Amino acid sequence: MSVTSALRECHRLRVHLRDLQAEIDRGPRVLQEHQNELEDERKAHRDHHDAIRHLKLKQREDEGTLKQTEVRLAKLEEQLTGISVQKEYAAKELEITHAKEKKGELEDAILATITEIEEKTAAVPAVEDKWKAAQAEFAQFQTEAAERLERMRADTEASRADLAKAEAELPADVKRTYDSVVKAKGPDAFAAAKNRVCQGCRTTMTEQQFTELRRGAFRTCAACGRMQYPAE
Numbered sequence: 001m002s003v004t005s006a007l008r009e010c011h012r013l014r015v016h017l018r019d020l021q022a023e024i025d026r027g028p029r030v031l032q033e034h035q036n037e038l039e040d041e042r043k044a045h046r047d048h049h050d051a052i053r054h055l056k057l058k059q060r061e062d063e064g065t066l067k068q069t070e071v072r073l074a075k076l077e078e079q080l081t082g083i084s085v086q087k088e089y090a091a092k093e094l095e096i097t098h099a100k101e102k103k104g105e106l107e108d109a110i111l112a113t114i115t116e117i118e119e120k121t122a123a124v125p126a127v128e129d130k131w132k133a134a135q136a137e138f139a140q141f142q143t144e145a146a147e148r149l150e151r152m153r154a155d156t157e158a159s160r161a162d163l164a165k166a167e168a169e170l171p172a173d174v175k176r177t178y179d180s181v182v183k184a185k186g187p188d189a190f191a192a193a194k195n196r197v198c199q200g201c202r203t204t205m206t207e208q209q210f211t212e213l214r215r216g217a218f219r220t221c222a223a224c225g226r227m228q229y230p231a232e
Ligand SMILES: [Zn+2]
Pocket: 191, 198, 199, 200, 201, 202, 203, 221, 222, 223, 224, 225, 226
């Protein structure tokens, strides 16, 4: 393997290793996002059942109040028959009117609550399906994420071995420069040269420099310092 071929390979592998590491590092955040989505679904499911429970409670309470109102109304109407004073009679009548209004309001409220309970109860199978689907999706995500992580770790190990092999091709004097440029720039320590132009900084080299590079000579870009190799 020529020096430039080795550098091309080192560049590819170091970029690949950086990308792998970035994706491995993203893993916990992606997991957290999926967990948040699952928690949202768990809450939506629980809220639906809570809402039905609260509505049923409200219905019972309103029915109790309605019963009391009816008892009170009957008593008021009974009292009305025994009143002979005009002013008292009018006051009693007003009380009866208010009690009747309250009765009507309660009946309307109970009907509305019953309708809402029926609607929410009818939606329960769909709510259950959605919750089950969310749990299944999360389980599948976990399985796939574990497999992906396993693959990326194996790829990292193999790529590191390949990198070590490519680096072993570099002569000792090149390796010294290589180590210092890599230490400073990481995966950006390399640049392809395409038609004399450094792809790292767009600087053009001379025709003679490009000819030497294509013959496999080691060189760093005069402008950006990257180790160059001819573009394929
Ligand atoms: Zn350059």
